[in-house]
Amino acid sequence: MTTAPTAPVSPTATASPADPATVPPTPQPDDCLAADFYQYEALLPDEEREILLKARAFLRKDIKPLVNEYWGRGEFPFEMIEKFRASGLAALAYEGYGEHKPAASHLLGGMLATELGRVDASTATFFGVHNGLAFYSVHYGGDQEQRDRFLPAMASMDKIGAFALTEPLGGSDVSGGMRTTARREGDDWILDGAKKWIGNATFADYVVVFARDVDDNKVKAFVVEKGTPGFRPEKIEGKIALRIVQNAEITLTGVRVPEANRLHNIRGFRDVAEILRVTRGGVAWQALGVMIGAYELALDYAKERTAFGRPIAKFQLVQDLLVKSLGNITACWGMLVQLARLQDQGVFRDEQSALAKEYVAARMRESVAWCREIFGGNGIVLDHDVARFFSDAEALYSYEGTHQMQTLIVGKSITGHSAFVG
Template structure:
């Protein structure tokens, strides 16, 4: 087994990190250092205020962590493996799920939509600046009245008018949209009733992004309600390789596994906090870690984390081999987020009353887990995707 000189992740009990190459491990450690030194000092205050620290964008830009999965666009060569990008998402969420979500929306949903749905000219036009984080992306799919049923219920429309398209409608829960430069908007073509993708600039006339306030989860993420009223988009800014919702589903299939990695990071961060607190907190003349019931909670947490590592390791291998299917990412998202929910609750339990105070951090992980449990497909919707795959029967209504 490889011996590491860098600080280990104590929740990586079976040393999955050792499966990375030396070059991949360097990127992972760079991610770990960046999150510990640049992000951790900010997040408690920003979470309380419900604002995204814009100064982080320049720090991310300097880190060179963006765009690594896109051959020819990121700075580090031919394209990072799914295992590396997944472990990067885990490392980010291990410190803060909101910052990891900001990065995932930009680097995953927005960039992948352009990479997979755009033609070569569009990829060359948008992706280099996005990989450098000179420009930031957002992804607008969910609507005020349609979430899980968005494939059939999408109400945002696109109407062709010569060399332009006119977009009308509304979107909800759109991360990064209050400050993103490029928003990938999905709309239904009124002529053929098929979903198409458009890259909309934030200054486009008729486009409005209003920040959603009073959230109790992922408070650092600036989600927005979008309004599109007669927004004109050139045909050149319509994603040329998107012809139906199947192309949207391809993006979600690829990024859903990233949410499972985020869930692993959240339960890892909560477990580490609980383990440290149990060692330091004294009750009845001994540390909490010396009590059987506390050890039981910690071991159950580590079991959830370790089993999730195994699932995600194999999922990444299937992705890198190009043979993974919708049901593979759906099972991971449904299962790992459910295990995350258990771990953050057990971690908060170990903290007792201190577990609801923001300065102890575990409260942030506990609250943020709820959003991750729901987005990119609820547990129930992902269960039905897997259920159809294993039974051959569709239970969707």
């Protein structure tokens, strides 16, 4: 028995259009973020999506309640480290380490960084410094003996890492103007100089310090262990952003480091640039998370806050701010998904990573400002969280390479001409 074919429905032959005010929201799959308008998370295989959802629940339950109190005081919640240990999130991106022995995809790693940023940029930065910059420096720059010696304790977070590259008089130009020196003396190296803005440095067990060898003028990397004489980190006070992150200015005075702690595969600044190429993509994912976190706060607030007898979500100008923010989120997410695919294929380039950091951080900065605007006066107090996102966005916009430096990297790639000065 056959049935008559269903007649096609003409788009113009529909029932009377519904009143836009009564149209229900677009349905979302279970556990889907309101900001995931194009359902990017559905690209993850089931096993990795399960890891992401577990991480989301962990961050919401165990980390988010700590944030505002410690951010307000400018202190680090050390109980957070034990919670992260129990979560098994560290070292997921590295094959053979942590609970997830096969390396997680770059897409999952990026979405986990986004999840961290969505809760708190300071927490994302602490974790990114340890699990990204410090861990990857040893993983990439160390030989097998050094990886075996340092990384298992870092993977379990029994030892916390830091990454000391930036100097008081050298940020973007540190590649050519590094003043911290390393001098070989028998089986040891003597480090002298200073570093600044070094996250985790006030309490880190392992600090990867970059210094210029006085003999061959090449940049080398050294793992300086906590308690080494002559190594003095001093907390930077008075920050208006990332207040949970314990940034330090480090003074190195005759710091003696054994040759066994020199990362043997770091043979010049080109290798340092390789580390940054990989990790700055992670910062772009964090910036996406900060954007999402602020958007979610603003969306919920707009639905709850009333003015002139109705929710402000019904005001056209409020909807305009929300939609522009969602558009930025969606565009940036798409860019980062493709970047992750290129990373998984092993073909992504430095300028692609730089463009992601430059573009996503800029869109984050404007979107978070729009979201804060929706709160009016309530947007400048910690009670509503968005003030924290607004302040922290300024730091993410600048670190891991400023907006201008990323622009010059991409500009050189597309024009074939370097506009760097010096």
